[in-house]
Structures are given as C-alpha cells and as structure tokens.
Amino acid sequence: MKKFDLEKVKAQKTMGKMKQEGLPGQFGGAADAALDRRAQRKVDQAQGLVSFPVKLRQDVIHQIRERAVQQDKSTNDIIGQLLEQALKG
Template identity: 55%
Template sequence: MGKLNASLPPGRFAGAAAGPDRREQRRLDQAAGLVSFPVKLQQSIITALREKAEADGVPVNELINTLLANALKG
C-alpha cells in the first residue's frame, strides 16, 4: 500500500507548486492585514461580482473589499 502512495505520477501536482503553499499564503495574507471572512451569497450576486471584477481587471477580493468599504462610508 505504501508503494502506491509513494509512486505518484511525475508532474501530477506541478500546477500547485507554482504558488506559495497554504501556510506561506496565510503568512503573506496576515502580513498584508487580510483576514478570511466567509459569507454566503446568492449565485446571481457572485456572478455579477465576478463579471465586474473581470471587466475592471481586478481580483474579486479587491473588488469586494472596495465595494464594502465604500458602502460603510455611507
């Protein structure tokens, strides 16, 4: 059984190795002052947010951060 686990096909996870691992990403996020805040939204809102982020050329997280900050300012 151990031989099966040890013999992963080469390059199987090549795409995942391109970016930082989860622990490193968490450290980078904390250094930037980012905190995970999961919420449940309707699919239509998610779709609209993704489309607007793509049209504006910004990440969805940045768009949501900006929209919420502006909404809280009044």
C-alpha cells in the same frame, strides 16, 4: 528474546521506515498545495488581511465576477471595495 518479541521489533522497524519514506507520488501534489496555502496565509497576514467566508446568492457572485473581469482586479479586491463603500455611505 522470544519469537514474538523479535516479530514485534521487526514490525516496529518496518513502521518506522514507512513513516520516514514520506508520501507516495499520488499524494505529493496535495502536500505541495497545502504548503502553498500556508505560505499564502502568511503573506495575507503580513498585509493585514483576514479570512472572512461569506455565503452569497449566485446572481450577486456573478455580478462581482463580471465587475472583476471588467476592472481587471481580483474578486477579493472588488468585494473589499464594495464593503468599504457600503460602510462609508
């Protein structure tokens, strides 16, 4: 083998080792958070929930959050109740 080929093989080995080692500690928390989101998405799908992002005015969001605190529920529950009431009536 030529010297160039030897260096190329050495570089490939180094790159392979770097890929197998995983992420450094500073990125480890973000990787765990992604797994948590993925698990949460599966739980939501099992419950029949679908992600539905909406843009609302700040004052409306503030009222929803206040109501959630008063009723000791999540904002998702409050928004779901409000939408169901609006669609029924």
